Amino acid sequence: MNYRVVSNILGKVLVTEAILLLLPMTAAICYRESALPFLWTMLPLLLIGGALSTVKPKNSDLFAREGFVIVGLSWVLMSAFGALPFVLSGDIPHYIDALFETVSGFTTTGSSILENVENMSRGGNFWRLFTHWVGGMGVLVFIAAILPVSGDHYIHVMRAEVPGPTVSKLVPKARKTARILYMIYAGLTFIEMVFLLFGGMDFYDAILHAFATAGTGGFSTKAASIAGFNSVYIEMVVATFMMLFGVNFNLFYFILLGQGLAIFKSEELRIYLITIASSVLAIALNIMRSVGGFGQGLRYAYFQVATVMSTTGFATADFDKWPEFSRWLLVLLMFGGACAGSTAGGLKLSRVIILFKSYLYELKQLILPTRVKRIWFEGKAVSDQTVRSVLVYFFTYLAIIGIGTLLIALDEHDLVTNLTASVACMSNIGPGLNLVGPTGNFAFFSVFSKLVLILEMLLGRLEIFPVLFLFAPSVWKKR
Amino acid sequence: MKIVIAGAGKVGFTVAQRLCREGHDITLIDTRRELLESASNAMDVMGVCGSCAAPSILREAEINEADVFIAATGNDEANLVSSQFARKMGAKHTVVRLREQDYMDDLEALQRYMGLSLIINPDFVTAQEISRALQFPTATQIDSFPDCELEIVTFRIPKSSTLDGVTLFDLPKHQKQKVLICAVERDGNVRIPDGSFVLQAGDSISVTAPPKVLRSFYKEAESNQKAVKSVLILGGSRIAVYLTQMLDSTGVKVTIIENDRERGNQLAELLQYADVDCGDGTDTMVLARNSLQNADGFVALTNYDEDNIILSIYAKKHGIEKVVSKVNNEKFTDLLHDLFPDTTLSPKNLVADRIAGYVMGIAHANDRSTIEALYNLGKDVVAAEFVVGAKSACIGKTLAELRLKPGVLLAAVVRDGKSFLPDGSTALAPGDRAVVVTAGRQIFSLDEILA
Numbered sequence: 001m002n003y004r005v006v007s008n009i010l011g012k013v014l015v016t017e018a019i020l021l022l023l024p025m026t027a028a029i030c031y032r033e034s035a036l037p038f039l040w041t042m043l044p045l046l047l048i049g050g051a052l053s054t055v056k057p058k059n060s061d062l063f064a065r066e067g068f069v070i071v072g073l074s075w076v077l078m079s080a081f082g083a084l085p086f087v088l089s090g091d092i093p094h095y096i097d098a099l100f101e102t103v104s105g106f107t108t109t110g111s112s113i114l115e116n117v118e119n120m121s122r123g124g125n126f127w128r129l130f131t132h133w134v135g136g137m138g139v140l141v142f143i144a145a146i147l148p149v150s151g152d153h154y155i156h157v158m159r160a161e162v163p164g165p166t167v168s169k170l171v172p173k174a175r176k177t178a179r180i181l182y183m184i185y186a187g188l189t190f191i192e193m194v195f196l197l198f199g200g201m202d203f204y205d206a207i208l209h210a211f212a213t214a215g216t217g218g219f220s221t222k223a224a225s226i227a228g229f230n231s232v233y234i235e236m237v238v239a240t241f242m243m244l245f246g247v248n249f250n251l252f253y254f255i256l257l258g259q260g261l262a263i264f265k266s267e268e269l270r271i272y273l274i275t276i277a278s279s280v281l282a283i284a285l286n287i288m289r290s291v292g293g294f295g296q297g298l299r300y301a302y303f304q305v306a307t308v309m310s311t312t313g314f315a316t317a318d319f320d321k322w323p324e325f326s327r328w329l330l331v332l333l334m335f336g337g338a339c340a341g342s343t344a345g346g347l348k349l350s351r352v353i354i355l356f357k358s359y360l361y362e363l364k365q366l367i368l369p370t371r372v373k374r375i376w377f378e379g380k381a382v383s384d385q386t387v388r389s390v391l392v393y394f395f396t397y398l399a400i401i402g403i404g405t406l407l408i409a410l411d412e413h414d415l416v417t418n419l420t421a422s423v424a425c426m427s428n429i430g431p432g433l434n435l436v437g438p439t440g441n442f443a444f445f446s447v448f449s450k451l452v453l454i455l456e457m458l459l460g461r462l463e464i465f466p467v468l469f470l471f472a473p474s475v476w477k478k479r
Numbered sequence: 480m481k482i483v484i485a486g487a488g489k490v491g492f493t494v495a496q497r498l499c500r501e502g503h504d505i506t507l508i509d510t511r512r513e514l515l516e517s518a519s520n521a522m523d524v525m526g527v528c529g530s531c532a533a534p535s536i537l538r539e540a541e542i543n544e545a546d547v548f549i550a551a552t553g554n555d556e557a558n559l560v561s562s563q564f565a566r567k568m569g570a571k572h573t574v575v576r577l578r579e580q581d582y583m584d585d586l587e588a589l590q591r592y593m594g595l596s597l598i599i600n601p602d603f604v605t606a607q608e609i610s611r612a613l614q615f616p617t618a619t620q621i622d623s624f625p626d627c628e629l630e631i632v633t634f635r636i637p638k639s640s641t642l643d644g645v646t647l648f649d650l651p652k653h654q655k656q657k658v659l660i661c662a663v664e665r666d667g668n669v670r671i672p673d674g675s676f677v678l679q680a681g682d683s684i685s686v687t688a689p690p691k692v693l694r695s696f697y698k699e700a701e702s703n704q705k706a707v708k709s710v711l712i713l714g715g716s717r718i719a720v721y722l723t724q725m726l727d728s729t730g731v732k733v734t735i736i737e738n739d740r741e742r743g744n745q746l747a748e749l750l751q752y753a754d755v756d757c758g759d760g761t762d763t764m765v766l767a768r769n770s771l772q773n774a775d776g777f778v779a780l781t782n783y784d785e786d787n788i789i790l791s792i793y794a795k796k797h798g799i800e801k802v803v804s805k806v807n808n809e810k811f812t813d814l815l816h817d818l819f820p821d822t823t824l825s826p827k828n829l830v831a832d833r834i835a836g837y838v839m840g841i842a843h844a845n846d847r848s849t850i851e852a853l854y855n856l857g858k859d860v861v862a863a864e865f866v867v868g869a870k871s872a873c874i875g876k877t878l879a880e881l882r883l884k885p886g887v888l889l890a891a892v893v894r895d896g897k898s899f900l901p902d903g904s905t906a907l908a909p910g911d912r913a914v915v916v917t918a919g920r921q922i923f924s925l926d927e928i929l930a
Binding site: 063064153154155156169171172173174175176383 | 481504505506512519520521522523524525
């Protein structure tokens with residue numbers, strides 16, 4: 001373990017977080033609220049971060065192990081400090097609650113412990129929704145884009161933070177890749193904000209909901225979430241952008257390069273769109289009688305499918321009251337998530353596709369044992385190693401959801417609540433069913449259960465291994 | 480710059496590493512995925528998996544935007560084919576690694592008809608480097624112009640050298656034959672010296688002259704170095720042939736020990752002056768009968784790294800001053816470099832050095848450049864070769880009449896395939912090739928040398 005490089009980069013992460021806090025602080029000042037909670041958070045961040053980043057690495061050797069540790073620790077530290085403004089301002093008096101809210105923000109989950117968000121201070125709410133944007137694309141990718149940290153090995157850090165089974169660069173330099181990703185991210189966020197302003201939202205709500213959609217987060221400034229704006233136009237804009245932020249960002253880059261139609265060659269995108277369309281149709285038919293017609297059914301179904309597939313977690317309807325078929329279909333979609341390389345959580349569609357194909361492959365292998373055949377995905381034969389790692393990932397994912405459900409079951413709530421809470425946190429969605437449904441919240445859980453769910457959110461966002469490795473003694477050995 | 484490199488083996492990898500550190504955008508092409516993976520783990524580069532001779536793969540590597548394409552696979556034909564695609568698809572410069580003797584026959588034709596910027600022959604480069612190590616052990620750089628009639632050598636003047644304190648005007652008194660001192664680096668500053676310049680010990684000087692003259696000049700300057708007069712080469716590989724030709728031209732007596740009689744006959748056909756002995760080089764009797772003890776230099780070039788290493792240790796022990804052994808195995812080179820510095824040479828490392836140096840030269844030039852070839856002589860010192868155009872302002876006047884910019888010097892002229900040192904009465908003619916040495920400034924066309 002190259003401790004010097006690790007502490008140097010961690011220092012930069014903390015300083016960056018302090019700088020990011022300037023934004024909600026400005027918002028607080030604009031609305032004549034106290035800037036002190038933010039100032040008092042920035043002080044330790046700058047001191048500790050500054051001290052850590054003065055550690056000059058003897059060599060910049062950085063391997064997969066350091067990449068995992070840097071990403072895991074960065075997210076833990078960022079959340080630990082990011083919770084302070086909520087406690088200091090009194091918005092969320094208990095630290096564990098504030099930590100839950102912050103982790104839920106950074107991991108773009110959107111599960112909340114707040115009974116009524118409309119009581120929050122405006123500066124605090126700004127920070128709450130801004131964490132979605134920061135966490136969506138990732139802080140370490142952001143640092144790669146703005147600071148000259150790159151070096152030859154920074155790709156290991158980016159690989160550990162960017163979701164998806166394989167990470168490919170868009171251009172030869174990691175730094176330029178990070179810049180392109182952030183430019184696409186910021187550009188799309190801005191476009192959504194403009195659309196929302198046209199729909200009659202005020203500037204504060206528009207920018208914050210654009211942040212929350214971009215990160216596929218799900219926090220809202222309204223207690224009733226998007227339904228609180230009572231506008232079909234806003235619902236459609238938000239639903240469409242949720243869907244867009246669930247698309248692999250590499251494809252947006254191809255559009256920028258002028259190869260617009262080429263993106264439909266992407267198998268993952270085609271399956272993503274087909275899944276959305278068929279689920280919307282199925283749910284719309286299933287709920288049309290209870291919501292008053294097929295048109296209304298389409299409206300609610302489109303929004304809910306987009307919010308669950310993209311793992312955002314906004315709500316326009318209490319889908320907990322929908323027929324059993326629709327409820328369970330939404331839970332299934334929760335596992336899958338959206339495309340790899342997007343800001344969405346979940347298993348990622350490309351993994352699900354590879355899983356299905358390897359299942360079919362094994363079946364065919366039973367019938368025709370001598371036939372030599374490979375699994376194909378995106379027009380290429382998938383290496384055995386990728387298939388194996390997808391299988392391992394899938395198993396670990398289910399195991400963590402299972403263990404998580406078991407641990408929070410100690411609180412004596414019903415199975416549907418426990419299971420969907422566990423899935424919603426692991427897949428970074430937000431609301432589940434029953435007590436944690438769209439109209440409920442996570443406040444009633446015990447401190448222990450909250451800690452379990454916090455861990456699940458981090459595991460889900462960082463794709464398990466960076467967080468898991470923090471607990472492995474062999475990782476910490478000095479080299 | 481955007482650089483595409485075909486081949487992620489030792490050469491491609493090392494070139495990528497050097498250039499990546501300079502901040503260039505590197506894309507590597509190779510059919511072996513594991514090599515690409517280890518490359519992208521070690522440095523900030525992108526990999527494309529596939530054959531470099533396939534247009535679709537080149538397109539995927541965005542060859543149309545590439546400034547330089549480097550074909551560095553181990554396969555000559557793949558290198559040639561891919562370089563042609565690359566050039567037609569928009570790569571501005573193409574560098575090709577070629578080994579086969581048949582292609583070396585007329586390099587200039589190959590370069591011209593295929594539009595290649597640089598052809599690198601690993602065997603030739605290795606032979607050059609061994610020759611340098613034998614004859615100019617303290618030289619930092621040695622380059623020869625295409626026809627090998629002139630060379631540029633850069634070395635540091637040692638203490639108690641006969642050159643210490645000599646004014647350039649007086650140089651002919653010390654030195655019977657004509658040499659041209661084109662650049663001097665002193666205390667980190669580079670300058671083009673004029674007649675009144677006084678040389679000092681510690682200066683790093685770049686000297687141009689025919690190879691034989693350079694060797695006697697160097698011998699005089701490096702009074703404490705014993706000149707190499709006879710060299711024993713083990714193994715009659717292609718490198719041995721190039722090396723023998725180079726050493727022959729400077730009057731060094733060469734003996735080659737080759738085990739295979741057939742190959743021995745071929746060598747005797749190729750090399751007029753060298754002695755070829757047929758025998759097993761690992762046999763002490765064979766070494767003794769070729770008077771190992773009396774040789775000034777020993778070069779081990781067999782195909783077996785282990786033989787080369789053991790024999791060079793043996794030769795060192797028998798008091799031979801200059802020992803060089805070729806080592807192919809990449810794993811050995813770093814280990815040996817620590818154990819026996821200055822005695823092992825890795826051809827692949829040399830090739831990577833040359834290619835990376837050349838590409839860095841291109842990076843310093845720019846699009847308007849009409850530079851035909853570029854030699855990096857040291858920090859800020861560059862020798863650039865131009866073809867004299869029919870409309871050039873340099874035509875028709877003697878050098879004494881032309882007023883040149885400070886920091887610029889005409890170091891050599893190649894006319895009708897013969898190169899010579901220019902003097903005040905030389906006048907450039909259309910079609911000549913002029914080699915211009917510049918210190919601390921960049922020129923991109925010949926007319927820029929005029930004040």
